[in-house]
Amino acid sequence: MASGEGQGVTPASETVADETADTAAGQSRRDEVLDRAGELMAAKGYDGTSMRDIARAVGMLPGSLYYHFPSKEALFLALHDRMVETMQTRVDAALSAPTDPWDRLEAACVAHVEGLIDTGNLVAIVSPGFLNERDAISASIREERSRYEQRFRDLVGALPLPAGVDRRVLRLHLFGALNWVPTWFDPGGSLTPGQIARQIFNVFRAAYLPAKG
Amino acid sequence: MASGEGQGVTPASETVADETADTAAGQSRRDEVLDRAGELMAAKGYDGTSMRDIARAVGMLPGSLYYHFPSKEALFLALHDRMVETMQTRVDAALSAPTDPWDRLEAACVAHVEGLIDTGNLVAIVSPGFLNERDAISASIREERSRYEQRFRDLVGALPLPAGVDRRVLRLHLFGALNWVPTWFDPGGSLTPGQIARQIFNVFRAAYLPAKG
DNA sequence: CAAGATCAAGCAAGCGATTGTTTGTCGTTT
DNA sequence: AAACGACAAACAATCGCTTGCTTGATCTTG
Numbered sequence: 089m090a091s092g093e094g095q096g097v098t099p100a101s102e103t104v105a106d107e108t109a110d111t112a113a114g115q116s117r118r119d120e121v122l123d124r125a126g127e128l129m130a131a132k133g134y135d136g137t138s139m140r141d142i143a144r145a146v147g148m149l150p151g152s153l154y155y156h157f158p159s160k161e162a163l164f165l166a167l168h169d170r171m172v173e174t175m176q177t178r179v180d181a182a183l184s185a186p187t188d189p190w191d192r193l194e195a196a197c198v199a200h201v202e203g204l205i206d207t208g209n210l211v212a213i214v215s216p217g218f219l220n221e222r223d224a225i226s227a228s229i230r231e232e233r234s235r236y237e238q239r240f241r242d243l244v245g246a247l248p249l250p251a252g253v254d255r256r257v258l259r260l261h262l263f264g265a266l267n268w269v270p271t272w273f274d275p276g277g278s279l280t281p282g283q284i285a286r287q288i289f290n291v292f293r294a295a296y297l298p299a300k301g
Numbered sequence: 302m303a304s305g306e307g308q309g310v311t312p313a314s315e316t317v318a319d320e321t322a323d324t325a326a327g328q329s330r331r332d333e334v335l336d337r338a339g340e341l342m343a344a345k346g347y348d349g350t351s352m353r354d355i356a357r358a359v360g361m362l363p364g365s366l367y368y369h370f371p372s373k374e375a376l377f378l379a380l381h382d383r384m385v386e387t388m389q390t391r392v393d394a395a396l397s398a399p400t401d402p403w404d405r406l407e408a409a410c411v412a413h414v415e416g417l418i419d420t421g422n423l424v425a426i427v428s429p430g431f432l433n434e435r436d437a438i439s440a441s442i443r444e445e446r447s448r449y450e451q452r453f454r455d456l457v458g459a460l461p462l463p464a465g466v467d468r469r470v471l472r473l474h475l476f477g478a479l480n481w482v483p484t485w486f487d488p489g490g491s492l493t494p495g496q497i498a499r500q501i502f503n504v505f506r507a508a509y510l511p512a513k514g
Numbered sequence: 515c516a517a518g519a520t521c522a523a524g525c526a527a528g529c530g531a532t533t534g535t536t537t538g539t540c541g542t543t544t
Numbered sequence: 545a546a547a548c549g550a551c552a553a554a555c556a557a558t559c560g561c562t563t564g565c566t567t568g569a570t571c572t573t574g
Contacts, residue, residue, distance in 0.1 A: 367535070
């Protein structure tokens with residue numbers, strides 16, 4: 089799966105025959121650009137990362153990047169696209185097992201936070217102040233995010249809750265707490281991303297499932 | 302946008318001989334620069350706001366800004382300083398009345414979110430991805446933020462909680478949820494910032510105070 | 515099969531625009 | 545006169561991006 093990628097340009101339409109021995113990863117140069125760009129942007133932000141930075145990190149000249157991507161914005165869009173796809177795959181995998189609504193939401197939360205940390209918290213860029221006056225990027229991105237968040241919308245919707253609970257606020261509360269984790273997560277600390285996610289989640293379970301044995 | 306501008310030039314008399322070095326009362330042109338810079342940066346981000354943008358918004362030439370601030374970074378630092386001060390004042394005011402630990406934390410949460418919204422969510426800039434590789438700014442800012450967060454540390458510390466509850470994760474969970482609110486808050490919606498803060502907070506109260514009327 | 519054509523991929527160099535900032539001057543208060 | 549506050553003009557650096565060209569591989573075709 090996941091070979092697709094599609095999306096407009098789509099070069100190298102699965103060139104016939106061999107996946108020539110490049111690297112074990114098999115990914116072409118384009119993906120390597122996205123990898124490095126992701127690392128840089130996660131660390132220094134979108135504006136803080138120049139095309140020259142990316143080119144240097146991947147070992148090519150600045151202008152050469154424009155063979156793979158028509159613009160910096162398009163590069164970031166592709167990067168964001170890939171990231172959301174990864175997150176979706178992770179969450180879906182985590183949802184394959186559990187059936188209880190609370191367990192399902194918990195599994196999704198764990199997968200979400202683990203995904204955030206593993207992807208280098210690229211979400212940070214997109215998060216609060218990024219979308220505001222950056223409408224060109226914003227448009228396409230908002231849709232992807234919304235589609236991803238739909239899973240959580242569904243999961244919260246499936247929750248057996250007392251009447252009168254605002255599920256929207258509940259979901260946004262949960263999402264905010266989870267998305268904030270990369271801000272303070274310490275890789276050297278005693279808590280894993282999964283443990284943190286569970287602790288956060290359990291507050292909700294404790295609040296709305298008081299009579300649990 | 303905002304071409305009209307008018308000319309808020311006319312310095313409002315106000316000429317009190319108080320000059321001093323930095324603090325307070327210097328409310329002439331300098332504070333107006335901070336006001337406009339705050340609006341711009343809250344909307345378009347730090348990098349997205351140029352010194353020329355600020356100068357234009359306040360009605361002076363780019364170079365003139367350097368009479369008031371030695372650098373863009375210093376300008377932002379002053380802006381951040383003022384914002385944190387405002388938030389602290391608000392929270393302290395909210396804490397003057399209530400005495401019950403849960404009520405006190407609730408009041409602080411409400412004041413916090415209301416402050417975030419009122420200050421145009423300038424925190425967004427500082428939030429996730431900003432501090433990372435921007436260490437020069439980061440150093441001074443982290444300290445201010447930490448000092449502000451100390452209030453919440455204390456408030457959570459004063460909470461009567463079941464043994465085994467990780468107060469640090471609880472605080473960071475709460476803080477994340479609250480700080481995320483500006484991301485999705487809709488001024489035209491049916492919920493006020495205060496109501497949202499209360500709804501978020503009540504999840505915690507319900508979780509740890511199950512035997513409450 | 516060999517010769518030509520096509521194409522992916524990247525180099526080399528530079529464009530125009532914008533960035534934060536500096537310097538020197540000058541009117542207005544005090 | 546001396547400070548304050550701002551103007552005017554430019555600075556070097558960096559930005560995203562464009563252009564023209566080269567190379568190696570693959571595909572086409574006589």
